[in-house]
Amino acid sequence: MAVMRPETSPGSDLDAELLLTMYRHMVRARVLDERMWVLNRQGRAPFVISCQGHEAAQVGMAMALRPGYDWIAPYYRDLALTLVLGMTPRDHLLALLARAADPNSGGRQMPAHYGYRPLNIITGGSPVATQVLHAAGAALASRVRGEDAVAYTSLGEGSTSEGDFHEGLNFAAVHQLPLICVVENNGFAISVPWSKQGHTKDVADRALGYGMPGVIVDGLDPVASYHAMTEAVARARRGEGPTLIEAKVARLTPHSSDDDDRPYKTREAVAEEKAQDCVLRFRRVLEQRGVLSPGDAEEVRAQCMREVDRAQEEAENSPLPSPESLHLHVYGDQ
Template sequence: MSVEVSSAASGPSSFPGLPKAAWQDVAAEGALSAAQSHDVELSTEQLRSLYRLMALSRRVDRQAINLTRQGALGVFASSHGQEAAQVGAVFALEAEDWLFPTYRETVGTFARGVDVVEILALFSGSWHCGFDPYQYRVAPLTTPLATQALHAVGLAMAARIKHDPIVALTFFGDGAASEGDAHEALNMAGVFGAPVVFVVQNNGYAISVPYRLQTKTSSIALRAAGVGMPGIRVDGNDVISVYGAVKTAVDRARRGDGPTLIEAVTYRLEAHTTADDTSRYRSDDEAAEWRVRDPVERFLRVLRDGGVVDDAFVAEVEAEGEATAARMRDSLFDAPAGDPREMFDHVYAARTPQLDAQRALLEQELRAGEEH
């Protein structure tokens, strides 16, 4: 699939030489416009933060793959190559906003500030969700596809009912876009004008099945026309464009002007998960084409050219990445399994007599195990 890359045209921006954002809009009649460029306000400090989060994400992702190969995680779904789409989108949120990620958005969740070890609890098998959603305003990473999009819509509807000016952002993928829940979420958000931003990371594949087998249309953003909301198609490997597009949508939602569907076109450079084998369904050449558009390296070039970052800053971020990776290793290797009795504690607000009886049975088994 061809992607229009944001232009480096001159114009007002946060520092001389910062490329403008660019994206395509879905017109009311349901066709994509040519890419238009837009000014994006990002301070030097914000640009450095964006780079830091993307570079750390890359390191965290690689470490998670390594830890899976070494047995500390049972499985992992990599975000390698999708850092711009995730970090750029999350960067547009305010502290009071909510994020509804899936298992693919580990780095977006990391960029939101959730502790990486807590995020990886899902994959390490210590608990299904390792963090407190209320602490970070981040819902648990969801595995049944597109289901979380409805949770985002419901939360956004509730916020509107309570007159709270907050926004819910949810990710889903090109495969999940085929699920009924994706349509129900888009349609309901449209009907109720819910302050939601839908970011579809179109990474080309649903495990092995390519985009062309998910939909006959050229862009998932086109669905926006069918549910009466603005649609945007953006280069998901260009963090400035992703940020610009999502910020526009977040501002619109916060103003009370309703939801937006954004398709961020990107590529899953790694396999679906560590249990997957890409050689069975795609060529190395195809991946190589996308490696040239590596979102982290591309952004770093822009920042270096603009004098926003220097070698010292890059080295500083790299050192932070190594420290984070080391902490991941230390925390996830040999992490205690936890107390199996806890499986009875959170089924209901209070344990039922049935659960008490079953807990007692397990208790007996555990004691017998200790004696032997």
């Protein structure tokens, strides 16, 4: 079993409508993410953790899943993934502003703790990598029920240092469960680089130790991400076991709205990542292929802005949880 590096040729073999759908999803996530930062900097939102630089990987991966059928145990950066699956900017802004109507937790959880029952998005906790175990359990349940639903989970490369990652992947491999684990490798765990987390060149190398395929994919390319995920999903549905996918992505912001990356990331490195911005890169690919004109691209952004404007207004006008409901869902529904 070897680590695979599939060849990528952005946009070469998918039809124009699918490519445009990918692009729209990427821009929608970017516009929403940027708005969240604005709300934070205005003092209206407490905390933002960003998907900027991860959109291509997340959109490609999500488009290969069956929303509401497959099981999803995401991590905090998966804004774009959850949008593709069917959550809306309104859902996310209700959570960011801690409103009672927030479908994730009724305004209880920190922002970016996704959980949405109709889409089988399993609520998670803050300790990183715990979701890998939840997903392994969901994959086992799918097998026991005789279904072909797969379980998807994701985490950052730094979080692979947690025991939960090892336990979840090893269990899934031993029992050949339909689990797909995506490591969104942006190079840093807050300020700690990969070289201080693991002694393998790539995170995907670890798959060999579990006896499952490890796939390295250009996570700045939604098409490559879509293909890698489509193959992993097909394998899992056929009963051929789990896959570890490492998507090489970029973190275009500091770790979170509470972080300052200047002490540990050079400005040159930041500029280099921004020059490879996956949204701009995919726009250029689509323009070169004649699938998207500059005017279309502006229109896509304008539509997303209008949707996010509306969502923000609705979220801001939505009531906060009542003080009497403070204990609801803490020890039960009373």
